Each structure stands twice: as C-alpha cells, then as structure tokens.
Amino acid sequence: MKTRKPAQKVSLAVAYICYVTAVIMLFFAGYRAYAVGTDNPIFASFAASVFFFVSCGIVLHVMGTVSLPNLKIDSKKLE
Known part of the structure; x- marks a missing residue:
C-alpha cells in the first residue's frame, strides 16, 4: 500500500473539489x-472556467497519487 504525505492527501481532496466545480460550471x-x-x-x-478547473484537477490528482520516495539525505551513507 502506498503511503501518502499529508500534502498529497490535501492536493487529492482539492483535485476532487476541482472536478466537481468543473461539472457545475459545465x-x-x-x-x-x-x-x-x-x-x-x-x-x-x-467555458474557460471549465477548462481551468479540469486542468487544475488533473495536475493536483497526479500530485496526490504519485509515489514519492524518501528524499532525505542520510548522513550515515555519506561517510
């Protein structure tokens, strides 16, 4: 199972809000x-708002579902 960071969970929630807003604007x-x-x-x-909210939703959805590795530098490996 993928572990998501809190910022990814927030961006996924905002992506769903963008999708719903795009449907309303449609x-x-x-x-x-x-x-x-x-x-x-x-x-x-x-019509421009529909395009904006769909595009925003796609970008935020990708950011929220991507599997990010641990990007911290381990000082023990550097020595």
Whole structure:
C-alpha cells in the first residue's frame, strides 16, 4: 500500500473539489449557451472556467497519487 504525505492527501481532496466545480460550471455554461447563445462573453468565461478547473484537477490528482520516495539525505551513507 502506498503511503501518502499529508500534502498529497490535501492536493487529492482539492483535485476532487476541482472536478466537481468543473461539472457545475459545465452546467452553467450549458444553460447560458441555451438561454443567451454561445457568442456571449459570460458563456466564454464559464467555458474557460471549465477548462481551468479540469486542468487544475488533473495536475493536483497526479500530485496526490504519485509515489514519492524518501528524499532525505542520510548522513550515515555519506561517510
């Protein structure tokens, strides 16, 4: 089993929050596209938000699930 550091657990939780926010923004963008049209700047900002939150979620998900080795330098091995 992989052991994760606390920062990895936090970044994984924030990644899931980003995914949920992206889905919510996708619904808002779809509603604005249906109600006003796709040539509206508000629709463009919602679409950009979807891209941002999905990209953020992917990066944080990778950071949260990667197996990091112990990066401490052992002074006994240096001697």
